[in-house]
Amino acid sequence: QRCCGSDRKGDVPVKIPEAVLRIMDQSPCTISFREPAKPMSVGGGTASFYMMKVKGKPRDKSDDNSEWWLGKDLERAYDEIEFYFKSDSLRCDTGWQVFDFLMAFGGICKAFPVPAGNKDLLILQDISGPLHAARFVDVKIGSKTSDANWKGKSALQSWKQDLIDSHTTSALENLRIEGFLNPPSWLDTEDPLEELNGWLGDSNNVRRKAKRFKLQRLTTLEAISAFADFHCHHDREHIENERAPTQEEKEEDQANIQCGEFAELILLSTVRRLSQLDRACQDILVPQKWVGSSVALVADAGVIIEREAWAEAMREEEEEGHLSQGPHNASIFIFDWGRSELCTEEEWEALTEAEQQDRTWFWTSYTRGVHNLFSTACYLYWSHFCISEWETLRIAVYDYDAFNDDDLLGRVEIKLPKEPPASATFEEFELVDLRNQPILGVDRKRSVVKVRYWFIEYPSPSRFRGAWRVQVRNARHLTVADIHGSFFQERFDADPYARVTMVESAESAEIVGLSAGKRRSYVARTEVSANCLDPLWESTFEFPVVKQNGNQSDAGLEAMHKVLTSPFAPGAMPSTKEEGEENSKMPDAGKLKQKKSKVSAMFEKDCQSLKVSLEDFRETLEKVQEEWVEVKPLA
Numbered sequence: 001q002r003c004c005g006s007d008r009k010g011d012v013p014v015k016i017p018e019a020v021l022r023i024m025d026q027s028p029c030t031i032s033f034r035e036p037a038k039p040m041s042v043g044g045g046t047a048s049f050y051m052m053k054v055k056g057k058p059r060d061k062s063d064d065n066s067e068w069w070l071g072k073d074l075e076r077a078y079d080e081i082e083f084y085f086k087s088d089s090l091r092c093d094t095g096w097q098v099f100d101f102l103m104a105f106g107g108i109c110k111a112f113p114v115p116a117g118n119k120d121l122l123i124l125q126d127i128s129g130p131l132h133a134a135r136f137v138d139v140k141i142g143s144k145t146s147d148a149n150w151k152g153k154s155a156l157q158s159w160k161q162d163l164i165d166s167h168t169t170s171a172l173e174n175l176r177i178e179g180f181l182n183p184p185s186w187l188d189t190e191d192p193l194e195e196l197n198g199w200l201g202d203s204n205n206v207r208r209k210a211k212r213f214k215l216q217r218l219t220t221l222e223a224i225s226a227f228a229d230f231h232c233h234h235d236r237e238h239i240e241n242e243r244a245p246t247q248e249e250k251e252e253d254q255a256n257i258q259c260g261e262f263a264e265l266i267l268l269s270t271v272r273r274l275s276q277l278d279r280a281c282q283d284i285l286v287p288q289k290w291v292g293s294s295v296a297l298v299a300d301a302g303v304i305i306e307r308e309a310w311a312e313a314m315r316e317e318e319e320e321g322h323l324s325q326g327p328h329n330a331s332i333f334i335f336d337w338g339r340s341e342l343c344t345e346e347e348w349e350a351l352t353e354a355e356q357q358d359r360t361w362f363w364t365s366y367t368r369g370v371h372n373l374f375s376t377a378c379y380l381y382w383s384h385f386c387i388s389e390w391e392t393l394r395i396a397v398y399d400y401d402a403f404n405d406d407d408l409l410g411r412v413e414i415k416l417p418k419e420p421p422a423s424a425t426f427e428e429f430e431l432v433d434l435r436n437q438p439i440l441g442v443d444r445k446r447s448v449v450k451v452r453y454w455f456i457e458y459p460s461p462s463r464f465r466g467a468w469r470v471q472v473r474n475a476r477h478l479t480v481a482d483i484h485g486s487f488f489q490e491r492f493d494a495d496p497y498a499r500v501t502m503v504e505s506a507e508s509a510e511i512v513g514l515s516a517g518k519r520r521s522y523v524a525r526t527e528v529s530a531n532c533l534d535p536l537w538e539s540t541f542e543f544p545v546v547k548q549n550g551n552q553s554d555a556g557l558e559a560m561h562k563v564l565t566s567p568f569a570p571g572a573m574p575s576t577k578e579e580g581e582e583n584s585k586m587p588d589a590g591k592l593k594q595k596k597s598k599v600s601a602m603f604e605k606d607c608q609s610l611k612v613s614l615e616d617f618r619e620t621l622e623k624v625q626e627e628w629v630e631v632k633p634l635a
Contacts, residue, residue, distance in 0.1 A: 027085060029107035029123045036113040037071055037121070041181070047076035050114055050121060068129030069106055071121030076338070079151055080122065081108070083337035090344070098280035101334045103127060127333055128181070133302025137227050138179035138294050140336075141369040142362065143170050145292040151339045168216040174369035177215045177223045178294065182301055184229040186497065189528040190214065192402035194495060214402070220376045227297050227330075228267040228380070230259050231524055231541045254459050257305040257328070260467045260542030261458065264385045265310075265328045266299050271381055273332035274374035281370050286348040287356070287363035291339040295332065295373065303327040311461045383520040386512070388548050390468055390522075391416060391505035395449055397431060399481035400495040400528045407481045409496055410439045410447045416468065420455030426473055427451060441477030441533060449475045449498065456542075464544040472498050472526055474536045496535045497528045502543040 037050035052069040074081075084105040091099045106123030114121075128134030146153050146161035153161075170176045180187065192210045218226075257265070277295070305328055313326045343351075343359065351359070396411040410431025431439050431447040439447040450473040457466040481494035502522045509519045522543050529535030 027081070027105075027107045029109045031069065031106060031123070033069070033109070033112070036115060039115065040070065048073040048119075050112075050119075052121075052123065052126070068126035069123055070126040070129075071109060071112065071119075071123055074108070074120040074122055077122045079339070080337045083340055083342050084122075086342045090342070095283050095285045097283055098277070098334070100280070101277055101332055103333050103335050124335075127296065127298050127331060131298070131300040131302070131327075133182055133300065135183070135227065135297075135299045135301040136179070136181035137177060137223065137297040139175050139223070139297065139369075139373060140170065140178040140292065140294050141175050141366050141373075142291065142293070143174045143365045143369075144362070145170060146339065147289075147291055147362075150289075150291065151341075153339065164216070168213075169219060170216075173220050173372050174365050175220060175295075175372060177218045179212070180215055180223075180226070184226050184231070185527045186229075186525045187226050189497075189530070190400060190402070191528075191530065194402070194530055220372055221380070224267075224270070224297075224373075224377050224380055225523070227299065228263050228270070229524065230263045230266070230301060231539065255307055257307055257310055258456075258458060258467065258542060260544040261462060261464060262305065262328070263542075264381075264463065264544060266330045267377065267381050267385065269329040270297060270299075270332070271374070271377045273330060274370070274377055277332055277334070278367075278370050278374045281367050286343055286345055287360040288343055288366070289341045289359040289362045290337070290366050291362060292336060293334065293340050293366070294336040295334055295370065298331040298333065300327045307459065307461070314461075384522045385463075385544060386546060387502075387504045387508050387520060387522070387544075388511060388546055389505040389508040390502045390543055390545065391508075392503040393453060393468075393470065394499075394501040394503065395429070395451060395472065396499045396501070397447075397449060397475055397478065397496050398499060400497055407494075408434070409478050409481060409494065410449070410475075412449060414451075414453070416453070420466075420468070422454060422456075424452045424454040426471075431475075439479055441479050443477055445477040447475065447477045447479060458544075463546060465547045467542040467544040468502065469540060469542050470500055470502075471540045472500060472537050474534070474538070476534050478533045478535070480533070493531045493533055495528050495530050496532065498526045498537060498539075500524045500526070500541055 031052075032055040034053040034055050037052055040049050040051045050071040050073075052071050054067055054069070072080075084102075087096075087099050087102055088105060090096045091102075104125035106125070109121040109123055111118040112121050128136055143165065144162065145165055146158045148155040148158035150158075165171055165176075168176045192214045193207060310326075310328055313328065341359075348356065348359075393414040393416055394411065395414070397409040398406040399409055400406055410433065412429040412431055414429070428448045428450050431449060433439055441447050451470065452473075453468060453470045455466055456469050458464050475496060475498065478494055478496055481496075500523070504519050504521070506516050506519070509516065514520070524541045526537040526539040529537065
């Protein structure tokens with residue numbers, strides 16, 4: 001056996017099994033790359049990645065995905081080789097459609113030159129390469145991301161990992177966010193070390209770990225909302241001068257997909273991809289033990305899409321019956337197999353009863369995590385992009401706290417006019433507390449926020465009639481929320497940000513059978529302005545309004561209905577809650593596929609048939625909302 005690098009600093013070097021060494025010899029990479037490979041940044045994890053450039057072909061954004069590759073340091077990936085090699089042989093067999101979501105495997109490059117010397121590299125498809133500004137979310141699936149004495153993990157290492165799992169969303173939601181590349185600006189400005197005043201140090205390593213732990217505590221609802229957040233960024237001079245756009249600027253703006261439309265396209269394609277992944281997991285014939293595996297959500301956050309080009313791509317998708325790889329669609333991949341085992345039916349039969357129960361427990365946790373991801377994406381699409389009328393605009397200013405609940409600094413509620421204005425000027429609104437009393441800042445002046453809002457119409461083709469556009473410019477005279485510094489050099493300030501919430505009208509809620517107390521809302525937020533009582537945000541948001549036809553159905557519901565009634569819609573979906581079952585009890589392997597939650601049964605009954613009506617689908621969504629477990633709105 002050959003020695004490889006250690007899995008953790010201070011560990012004994014890991015010995016590579018002979019079976020893996022044989023696979024390495026049988027899987028050489030046949031692609032010629034330019035030397036040396038350059039290091040590249042990643043959204044999370046500890047392994048080193050390198051950018052691989054194919055000889056004779058420029059790394060151009062117009063290239064096909066097949067020409068984009070990356071190299072993963074084998075010191076952190078040697079235990080993934082067997083999984084990729086085995087999955088290639090099973091890819092075309094019945095029940096293994098889940099491997100359609102696997103990153104392409106390019107083989108092994110031995111002793112490839114990198115800036116630090118020569119390294120053995122695992123060659124994988126670079127899923128973010130062709131994108132202009134890749135937004136990449138690493139979602140770690142499962143309530144446990146390690147197991148003692150499994151795949152080289154010691155009992156002490158597993159105990160440490162279990163401690164992390166218990167303090168993150170893994171324990172509650174069967175998943176957590178491990179990395180976020182190119183996040184929305186508001187998430188990037190939330191600095192968990194700001195309140196500590198350097199007590200833990202300010203090195204890059206400390207800052208990286210603190211931000212990673214903040215991501216690990218994001219709920220699934222917050223994470224998918226951030227993934228689909230593409231709110232507008234306009235020229236600062238244009239906003240400061242409050243200049244109305246010229247006719248030429250309007251025409252140029254209308255020729256492209258707006259940010260509200262783009263967010264809807266990304267979220268809808270995410271729902272469609274996740275529904276296929278959820279169904280593919282259910283089709284696997286025997287339970288798997290995939291520990292610490294991840295699902296990647298990928299989208300292009302830096303592309304401008306022409307409306308006519310998008311319409312042509314949609315027509316082609318309708319004709320071909322599947323999603324394209326265009327920039328208007330998100331992509332879903334599964335990766336990170338260092339602690340995973342690929343078990344076939346023959347290998348399953350050879351396992352002992354205890355081993356079968358162990359794999360069944362881990363597979364139940366994995367499928368629940370994937371289903372939770374899919375269900376949350378459905379819920380967000382329904383509450384954001386199936387609204388026929390917005391009624392109330394709420395703006396609340398909060399002080400960001402990394403370790404406690406955010407403090408309310410003031411709020412204002414604005415009733416939207418029935419006749420939407422086509423343009424508007426900025427207005428200052430006084431902020432009030434929860435008792436509707438005015439709030440005074442440190443200068444004894446009333447706290448105010450400067451906002452303007454108007455309605456824009458989307459040209460055809462579009463699923464939306466238009467959108468309310470809201471610009472939050474700044475706030476002034478905010479109250480003190482934080483005290484920094486020593487006793488003799490105290491500093492009084494806050495870390496303010498604004499939450500912008502749109503609430504649907506009673507008429508819109510009535511269309512889908514919701515009562516007035518269960519109205520849907522769309523929450524967006526500005527960046528955090530650190531150590532400031534007069535923040536300047538200049539953030540713009542869009543809240544789309546769907547088109548309606550004569551029978552009161554709308555384009556958003558029709559789009560979701562089409563996704564869930566497609567041949568790829570999930571069938572038997574695992575439960576998203578424990579159903580009174582203790583974690584220590586292993587479910588019976590033979591009954592794994594028969595377990596269905598109430599939510600799953602409702603989806604299967606009402607959505608599996610292509611003949612289901614929109615009215616039945618609305619009732620299904622209402623029941624799903626009533627059965628929703630531990631979902632907290634961002635507000």
